Amino acid sequence: MYQAAQLVGSNPFKALDHSFKNIDTFLDRGNFRPIGRAIENLERALVFDFGEATGLPPHAVNGAFRIILIALLAIVSCNVVSALLRSAGAVSAKHLPTVVLYPMVLAGVLVAGDHYSPMTSYMFVLTGSVIVILATGLCVARDRDMSARRLAWHEVVVMIGLGAVLATTYDLLYLAPPFSGAYVAARAAASGSTSKLLRLASLRRWLLLSVGFLTAFVPVRIEIFRRCRLSTCYSATDPDLTVDALGRTADRLVTGLPPAGWRYSADLLDRAGARTGHVALARNALLAILLVAVVFIAFTTARHLIRRASAREMAEVDWKRSAAALGALGVVTALMPSLLAGLSKRTQSVRPAIGEAWRETLLVQVGWSLVAAALLTVTFGLVGRSQFARVVVILAAGLLCGSMALTLLANARVTRADRITPLHAITSEMATAAIHFDPTPAGNVRRCGLVDSFTAIRPGTKNWVSGPNVGAELDGLMLDIHNARFCEPTNLRGGAVSPPEDAP
Template identity: 60%
Template sequence: MVYDAAEATGLAPHAVNGVLRLVLIGMLAVGSFGLMSAVLRSAGIGRSGRHPAVVLYPMVLAATLVAGDHYSPITSYNVVLIGSVILMLAAALWVARDKDMVQRRLAWHEPVAMLGLGAVLAATYDLTYVAPPFVAAFVVARAAAGSSARQLLRMASVRRWTYLTAGFLAVFIPARIEIARRCSGSSCYVASDVELTTDVFGRTADRLLTGASPAGWRYTAGLLDRAGISFGFADLARNVLLIVLLAAVAFITVIAARNARGSLPVVSEDSVGWRRPAASLGALGAVTALLPALLVGLSRRTQEVRPQVGEAWRETIMVQVGWSLMATAALVCVFGIARKPGTARIAAALATAILGATMALTLLANARLTQVDRVTPLHAITSEMATAAIHFDPTESGNARRCRLIDDYTAILPNPRQWVSGPNVWSELDELMLSVQGIPYCDPVLHGGNKPANPEIEDAS
């Protein structure tokens, strides 16, 4: 799809991925906001956005979305990684809708739909393995925010979740048995292998901390230092778009401060408590962050590689959503305690200013990662290789240029096991170009009869 879109528009594939990334982040934001507002709505607060925590949540989420590394969901494999989290958010919101948080009989089609949804979640990706407990946590959080435990057991959402879990297990159990059977006699993807050791606790804690914004800021600054370049707030002024984004952060901060102050009268009313919704939202955030962190902490790859705190990977964006919910729960506490009008206005102004500053720091961190990418040869060559596949030059000189890109790529990663695109990237590119252009990506005959220097690549091609 990305290649076809790039071919139709003339944009490079990485540019198409950039547009797709923005769309997915927007969908993630909508789902995360729905999750947060549903919990507060169950408690009877935050209706129509009339609560400072609801008003400020978009800023909270934006501040947490630090890319953190080249293999973050924000930078790599967006559809699979961000899409998996979006699917789980959508599943939770569908299982526990407002009309499902009461006692009622299920319609005939609801069990069928939930069974199908569970099967889809089990068949999607490793990350969606945490979907059943995550959805359960959302159901419990909504009930705990405004109902009792006795009422929870009678709710339609609990029965809907039961069917979802049954559909999930119906696919998950035989699939994992078959995977174990096939992998017993051969080497499989180490990142999906589970390793039960005492190291799980330390790695899980590291992955949990990685989702916190300060860890991402610190790690990105370290990448900048190792690349030998400097990039600060003053450097943002060199790029028109970054100036616009920084100005947008300031504008959003001013508007959010005004809207937060405008929602303060509702907070001062003691018609509903704030402790239960704050505790429910905080607990949901903790579970949302802990589940994917534990999943990756169990990975043999994580225990062997030991990624640094702040080094983002496949689970990080879901952990960041969890941190955003916990931060919002803290805001509910702040505005629940600061009930006097004067104190509440000061709290709203301070909270908004802090969030505006953290958004700016996240913008800086993500811009820094972009700068590191630009001076990293591997990323530059990968982008050139993809662009050459779209703006395909069929001449002998064009073939020579593409073959040189393959040679440069091989020189950086001589061991095919290190290749981020797989050991047969050359043959894959050839197959793609033969299907759309009728000639290979790199014809070694036209390239002087030379193939990439690595003999394993030669055999694969």
């Protein structure tokens, strides 16, 4: 809620104006994200507007958006796998066992891991960045681009423009051009046409994308380097080439593996002061229904594969080439964001625990899911014509069912641990109070109490003159909508106290 309140009202035009007016200020801090900040601010405005329209508090609206974004991530990731297998010779990849089981693989690796996971914090920017990275690869290397042809003029403009946008949106999107290049190479390798790589339209599209990216990226990084030599920059995006970066990179790489996330999530409730086992979690009606759904999905998927004898359908493709391409792409996809995080001064100083999610974790998890898809491809390729195919299908479905169930319970732990922390409880109440605004004196007293409670946890956030200033920000938000302050300061006797003249 505090982040949502940083906007002056919920006006999207003010959000855009705020983003582009402060470019120089953020350059001094060491990052350049004008488009990304505009999207982030628009997100906050939209979340509040949706809440106003539906009566749902912003944190509930965020939950709905989270489901939509994860669904989009699943669609894009499945298309990456399907397209690569089509390059390996599959006429239609939709019935191949790797493609059929891949959604379960992806669901099993998406462990939230912490409150700062891309799936729980800044989801539009972080989860959205992962979606854009994968979608950029699909855009650069479409089926018709995996052949030699001349590019149309509009393709040149679009690719160069897209590259420039990637360089000015968010740091994680710096990985979109290298991922796209790896994806072009992976599709070429899967098709056995690496000797023709230099003639492919997809390679030309990638080169144009890279030109547009570097045109915006290089001068900005030079300017940031110059400014950061004169003052301290934002540690999260400030790189530091040290030996310690290798260790931190390895930690971030392991963090993307499901067991690391499961283990870390298991300790969250204990640290939050509540002990809740898997059985207690499963007593929740919705969680119980979801666990039953996981088992049902695994059963019906295995039945579908056995009925179609789909393991034998791997004969349609060169499974050795496709497995190698999937595995190599997965390793590159997991390693790049891990290295980006490992080079961060923030990571090197804070040393987050293995399993503790951060902004790069979601993309690392997608990388590991591609490696798992490669292992499935090898397995079904080896047993596709044997009598053990059915047994392998059942074992694979059972293993993925268990992985999905453990991930579901781990994410439930993260959610519950988040809900019982005092700060989350207070901000949720503030969000609800902002949507369901009670104009009575009693309502004002409750809202002022929430601001006081927030300030007790986050000292320095209430001051009417200097920031961070949650009281003034919430007041500005409510004045735009209800023409009343979120909290009208009162004395102990309930009388109104006039705020300073420079208060908003």
